[in-house]
Amino acid sequence: xxxxxxxxxxxxxxxxxxxxxxxxxxxxxxxxxxxxxxxxxxxxxxxxxxxxxxxxxxxxxxxxxxxxxxxxxxxxxxxxxxxxxxxxxxxxxxxxxxxxxxxxxxxxxxxxxxxxxxxxxxxxxxxxxxxxxxxxxxxxxxxxxxxxxxxxxxxxxx
Amino acid sequence: xxxxxxxxxxxxxxxxxxxxxxxxxxxxxxxxxxxxxxxxxxxxxxxxxxxxxxxxxxxxxxxxxxxxxxxxxxxxxxxxxxxxxxxxxxxxxxxxxxxxxxxxxxxxxxxxxxxxxxxxxxxxxxxxxxxxxxxxxxxxxxxxxxxxxxxxxxxxxx
DNA sequence: AGCCGACTGTTTCCGTGTAAACAGTTTATG
DNA sequence: CATAAACTGTTTACACGGAAACAGTCGGCT
Numbered sequence: 001x002x003x004x005x006x007x008x009x010x011x012x013x014x015x016x017x018x019x020x021x022x023x024x025x026x027x028x029x030x031x032x033x034x035x036x037x038x039x040x041x042x043x044x045x046x047x048x049x050x051x052x053x054x055x056x057x058x059x060x061x062x063x064x065x066x067x068x069x070x071x072x073x074x075x076x077x078x079x080x081x082x083x084x085x086x087x088x089x090x091x092x093x094x095x096x097x098x099x100x101x102x103x104x105x106x107x108x109x110x111x112x113x114x115x116x117x118x119x120x121x122x123x124x125x126x127x128x129x130x131x132x133x134x135x136x137x138x139x140x141x142x143x144x145x146x147x148x149x150x151x152x153x154x155x156x157x158x
Numbered sequence: 159x160x161x162x163x164x165x166x167x168x169x170x171x172x173x174x175x176x177x178x179x180x181x182x183x184x185x186x187x188x189x190x191x192x193x194x195x196x197x198x199x200x201x202x203x204x205x206x207x208x209x210x211x212x213x214x215x216x217x218x219x220x221x222x223x224x225x226x227x228x229x230x231x232x233x234x235x236x237x238x239x240x241x242x243x244x245x246x247x248x249x250x251x252x253x254x255x256x257x258x259x260x261x262x263x264x265x266x267x268x269x270x271x272x273x274x275x276x277x278x279x280x281x282x283x284x285x286x287x288x289x290x291x292x293x294x295x296x297x298x299x300x301x302x303x304x305x306x307x308x309x310x311x312x313x314x315x316x
Numbered sequence: 317a318g319c320c321g322a323c324t325g326t327t328t329c330c331g332t333g334t335a336a337a338c339a340g341t342t343t344a345t346g
Numbered sequence: 347c348a349t350a351a352a353c354t355g356t357t358t359a360c361a362c363g364g365a366a367a368c369a370g371t372c373g374g375c376t
Contacts, residue, residue: 015231016219019284020212024299025193027306028186029209033233034310035183051187054178061174068324073173075191080363082326104324104371126177135309141182144309147302148185151293152192226354238333240356262341262354 043124051076053118053125055084056093059108060118067096067106093117201282209234211276211283213242214251217266218276225254225264251275 020026039050046053055074059065071081085108088094093114097107110118136144149155178184197208204211213232217223229239243266246252251272255265268276294302307313 011224012227012230015216015223015227017216017231018219020215021307021312022303023208023212023284024303024306025190025197025208026212027303027310027312028190028193030233030310030312031306032183032186032190035186039183050181050183054181054184057178058173058175061176065173066169066324069170069173072170073175075188077364078325079327079365083363086326102324102372106325126181135311136305140305140308143301144305145180145182145185147294147298147305148182148189149179150298151302152185152188153293154179154185154188224354235334236355237335237357241332244356260342260354264355 046121046124048125050125052084053121055081056088056110056114056118057122057125059094060110060115063109064097064107067108070108088114204279204282206283208283210242211279213239214246214268214272214276215280215283217252218268218273221267222255222265225266228266246272 017026043050055070058070058074062070067081067085068078071078074081076084085094085096085106089096092111095109095111097109099105099107201208213228216228216232220228225239225243226236229236232239234242243252243254243264247254250269253267253269255267257263257265
């Protein structure tokens with residue numbers, strides 16, 4: 001079933017959450033569960049999770065990015081980024097190049113196949129969210145993203 | 159260091175996020191990282207994560223809750239809830255009782271020690287967030303929680 | 317030049333959460 | 347009543363992400 005399977009009635013909804021229900025951390029976690037559920041219902045056909053696609057997408061927008069810089073921007077650990085990039089390399093979507101002037105770093109590019117993949121599936125992955133914010137009005141959805149962007153200090157860079 | 163350690167300059171911030179920067183899923187994930195970072199800086203002394211405390215807190219508010227109902231309400235899998243509850247039971251904070259009329263279910267209560275723990279650390283765990291939304295004005299923080307609550311369908315039950 | 321420290325990516329190990337199968341219990345159904 | 351189906355919690359196996367240690371590379375300092 002969807003979340004935690006259970007055919008229980010509204011006994012569940014009767015549970016008092018107290019101040020937890022106002023806690024930003026709790027609300028964020030539940031929201032993420034909700035978004036991931038939406039994604040899964042809509043895009044389970046593609047064998048790729050939204051976070052994985054976003055990496056390809058950002059490489060597409062920034063050819064030659066350093067691997068560590070990408071990791072920091074996307075807030076994933078360098079170790080994790082290594083695993084993902086090696087995976088995409090094996091899959092033939094990403095190419096790694098080590099420049100001569102600084103052989104510590106790794107620059108990332110999309111292969112032709114990777115470029116094609118991103119171009120073709122762009123809309124599906126980026127647009128799925130706007131179709132599914134059914135509980136929010138469009139202006140509320142816009143305000144929500146604005147507040148989140150401000151909260152994480154992502155205002156100046158649209 | 160804090161997030162992904164890296165002494166890099168603003169090379170990182172120059173990376174173009176494109177439409178990803180407007181994606182609700184992406185923003186939610188970054189926000190959660192942010193909140194968890196806040197918590198860690200403030201409450202690393204307690205040997206308990208916010209999600210773990212929230213379970214004790216909700217049991218405190220709803221003595222005798224069924225374990226599965228609690229899991230569904232908090233959106234954690236039943237298997238995971240089993241591990242957590244058994245852990246708290248060993249630690250002497252939670253007591254499990256199996257009622258005679260339905261021996262499939264498990265009802266949860268706090269022990270005296272558990273009650274004391276929640277009462278004493280209540281403020282520290284629930285209040286840490288309001289101290290740390292420094293990038294948001296109070297009214298913006300309130301609006302953000304309101305929108306998140308609406309987004310996950312948690313409106314009627316304050 | 318040579319050494320020390322910092323940077324970058326990688327590897328290894330471990331904690332946590334999930335999925336799937338399981339066991340006991342209750343309810344529905346013939 | 348007996349059998350099947352559904353419910354509830356538990357166990358087991360595994361995938362994912364993080365922390366820490368590691369190896370190669372570069373810069374600074376004497």
